[in-house]
Amino acid sequence: MSFRVLQAGILSLLQDSGRFGQHRIGLTNGGPLDPDAFAWCNRLLQNTAGATAIEISFGGLQLEAQVDTYICVTGALMPLRINKVEKDLWHVHPVKAGDIIALDFSQEGTRSYLGVADGFQVEPSFGSTATVMRESIGGLNGDKLQVNDSIACAAVEQRRQLYLLRKHQPHYQNIATVRVIPGYQQAHFSRLQQRLFFSHAYTVSERCDRMGYRLEGPPISCEIEGILSEGICYGAIQIPADGQPIVLLNDRQTIGGYPKIGSALSVDAAHLAQLKPGGTVHFAPISQHGAHNAIHLAASFQNRLPISELE
Amino acid sequence: MILHTAGENALIAYLGEETSPEISGRVQAAALAVEAALGDDLVDLVPSYASLLIIYDVMRTDHMSVSSRIREAVRGAQATTVSGEGRTVILPVYYAPESGEDLETLASNANLSIDEVIRLHSDMEYRVYAIGFAPGYAYLGQVDERIAAPRLSTPRTKVPRGAVAIADRQTAVYPAVSPGGWNLIGRCPVRMFDPDADPIMPVSVGDRVRFEPIDRQRYLDLGGELS
Numbered sequence: 378m379s380f381r382v383l384q385a386g387i388l389s390l391l392q393d394s395g396r397f398g399q400h401r402i403g404l405t406n407g408g409p410l411d412p413d414a415f416a417w418c419n420r421l422l423q424n425t426a427g428a429t430a431i432e433i434s435f436g437g438l439q440l441e442a443q444v445d446t447y448i449c450v451t452g453a454l455m456p457l458r459i460n461k462v463e464k465d466l467w468h469v470h471p472v473k474a475g476d477i478i479a480l481d482f483s484q485e486g487t488r489s490y491l492g493v494a495d496g497f498q499v500e501p502s503f504g505s506t507a508t509v510m511r512e513s514i515g516g517l518n519g520d521k522l523q524v525n526d527s528i529a530c531a532a533v534e535q536r537r538q539l540y541l542l543r544k545h546q547p548h549y550q551n552i553a554t555v556r557v558i559p560g561y562q563q564a565h566f567s568r569l570q571q572r573l574f575f576s577h578a579y580t581v582s583e584r585c586d587r588m589g590y591r592l593e594g595p596p597i598s599c600e601i602e603g604i605l606s607e608g609i610c611y612g613a614i615q616i617p618a619d620g621q622p623i624v625l626l627n628d629r630q631t632i633g634g635y636p637k638i639g640s641a642l643s644v645d646a647a648h649l650a651q652l653k654p655g656g657t658v659h660f661a662p663i664s665q666h667g668a669h670n671a672i673h674l675a676a677s678f679q680n681r682l683p684i685s686e687l688e
Numbered sequence: 689m690i691l692h693t694a695g696e697n698a699l700i701a702y703l704g705e706e707t708s709p710e711i712s713g714r715v716q717a718a719a720l721a722v723e724a725a726l727g728d729d730l731v732d733l734v735p736s737y738a739s740l741l742i743i744y745d746v747m748r749t750d751h752m753s754v755s756s757r758i759r760e761a762v763r764g765a766q767a768t769t770v771s772g773e774g775r776t777v778i779l780p781v782y783y784a785p786e787s788g789e790d791l792e793t794l795a796s797n798a799n800l801s802i803d804e805v806i807r808l809h810s811d812m813e814y815r816v817y818a819i820g821f822a823p824g825y826a827y828l829g830q831v832d833e834r835i836a837a838p839r840l841s842t843p844r845t846k847v848p849r850g851a852v853a854i855a856d857r858q859t860a861v862y863p864a865v866s867p868g869g870w871n872l873i874g875r876c877p878v879r880m881f882d883p884d885a886d887p888i889m890p891v892s893v894g895d896r897v898r899f900e901p902i903d904r905q906r907y908l909d910l911g912g913e914l915s
Binding site: 400401402403404502503514560561606608610612613631640641642665666668676 | 692693694695696697698700705706707731732733734735736737738739740741743746747750751818819820821822823824825827863864881883888889892893
C-alpha cells in the first residue's frame with residue numbers, strides 16, 4: 378500500500394521532525410523547514426507528532442493513491458486538487474485507491490507539507506527519516522522524490538476530518554522579521570556594524586536553500602576574518618568576507634569557521650524559510666530570556682488554537 | 689573556560705584559543721562531563737578544535753540551569769583531563785600524482801621532492817580535532833609546516849571518495865564524493881563513513897591517525913579505485 382509519484386515537483390522531500398544526536402559523526406539535522414506547518418499536518422491527521430510527511434518546496438507534486446486513506450496539506454498556499462477538484466488546505470480529506478492528488482505552484486509561501494494518516498512508512502537512517510540530499514541520507518535512498526517512487530503507508534478506514542479555520546491559518550507574506558539572540562562572535566562586530574545590521578532591510582538572494590538563506594543588503598564587517606572552526610547551531614547567522622549574512626538552517630554543515638553575529642529565533646527562521654528570493658527581512662535583537670519566552674508562548678498559542686471538525 | 693550563548697537552545701564553551709592536543713583533550717573531557725551532567729536535557733554536542741557546542745532541549749530546561757550545570761561539570765572534568773587517551777588508527781594511502789592531483793604542485797611550491805612530501809605527511813601522528821562539514825569528515829592536525837598549503841583558489845566541484853588532502857596545517861580523507869578546495873595528495877582505500885559498517889567511522893574525535901604509504905597494487909587490492 379503506497380502512493381506513487383507521478384510528478385516529483387521541484388523539490389519534494391520526505392521529512393520527519395529531524396535527526397538529532399548525530400552531530401558527532403558530522404550529520405546535520407534535516408527536518409521540516411517550517412516545523413509549525415509540519416506539526417499542524419500531523420496534528421490534523423491525528424498522527425503521532427513527527428510522523429513522516431512530504432515537504433514540498435514551490436509545488437508541482439502529483440501523486441496517485443494506491444490505497445484508501447486520508448491526507449492533509451498544510452503550509453504554503455499551493456492549490457490542492459484531488460481528481461481535478463480543488464480542495465481546502467489545512468483540512469483532512471479522504472482519498473481512494475486510484476485518486477490523483479496534485480499540488481500546483483505556490484501563490485504564497487514556499488514550503489508545504491503533505492501528510493497521510495499514520496504517516497508515510499520509511500525506514501529510518503540514524504534514527505530519522507529526514508532526507509538530507511547533501512549527505513545522501515534519509516528518505517528513499519537519500520534523495521528527493523523521483524517519478525515512479527513508491528512511498529509506503531497504511532490503509533486507514535476511519536479518521537476524523539479535522540481542519541483549521543481559515544482565520545487561524547498563517548499567511549505567508551514575502552516579508553519577515555527575524556529576532557536574533559546575541560551570541561557567538563557578536564562582540565567582534567562593532568556597535569556601528571551591529572546597528573547597521575539591525576536597522577536595514579535585507580533581501581533574500583537567489584542562493585537560498587535548505588542549508589541556509591543568503592541575504593543581500595548593507596555589508597557588515599567583522600573585526601576578525603575567520604575563527605577556529607567550531608560548532609554551528611540552527612539559525613546561526615554567519616558573516617562571510619563579503620559581509621552578506623547567511624542564516625543557517627536545517628541542512629547546514631555542523632562546523633565552520635566564519636564569524637557569527639548571533640542566531641535567529643527558531644520560530645522566525647521558520648518564517649524566513651517560507652520566503653522567496655526577493656523577500657524582505659528585518660533583524661531585531663532579542664535577549665536569551667526573551668527568546669525562551671517567545672518559544673514557549675508560540676508553543677502555547679499553537680496548542681490553544683481550536684480545531685474544527687467536519688460534521 | 690568561557691561560556692557564551694550560541695542560540696535559543698545552545699551554548700558554546702571555549703576551552704582555549706588554538707589548535708593543540710592539550711586543548712583538544714580538554715574539549716574531550718568537557719564533552720564527556722557535559723553529556724553526563726545534562727542527561728536527557730541534552731540534544732546534541734559538537735566538539736571542535738577548542739570549543740564545545742552544547743544544544744539542549746528548551747522544552748525541558750532553560751539557559752540558567754544548563755549554564756550552571758555546564759560550568760560545574762567542566763570544572764570537575766578539568767581535574768581529570770584525558771588528553772593522553774584515544775586510539776591510534778593506521779590509514780593506508782596510495783600517494784602518487786595519479787591519485788593526488790595536487791601532489792606535484794604542492795611539492796614544487798614547497799621546494800621538496802614528491803618523496804619528501806610523502807615522508808613528511810606519513811611520518812607525523814595526527815589528532816582528530818573535529819568531525820563535520822560532511823558525514824565522517826575528520827579534521828586531522830597538524831601537518832608539518834613545510835607541506836602546509838593554502839586552499840585552492842577555485843574549489844573542485846568533485847573530489848573523489850578517499851582523497852587525502854591538505855589545507856593549511858590540516859589534513860583529511862574525503863568520506864564521499866563532494867566539492868572541495870583542499871590540495872589532493874593521495875587516496876585512501878578505507879571508507880571514512882559507511883552507514884552499514886560497525887563502527888560507522890574508523891575514527892572519532894580525540895583519536896590519533898597515522899598514514900601508511902602503500903603502492904598502487906596494494907591500494908587496488910584493498911578495494912581502492914582510480915578514476
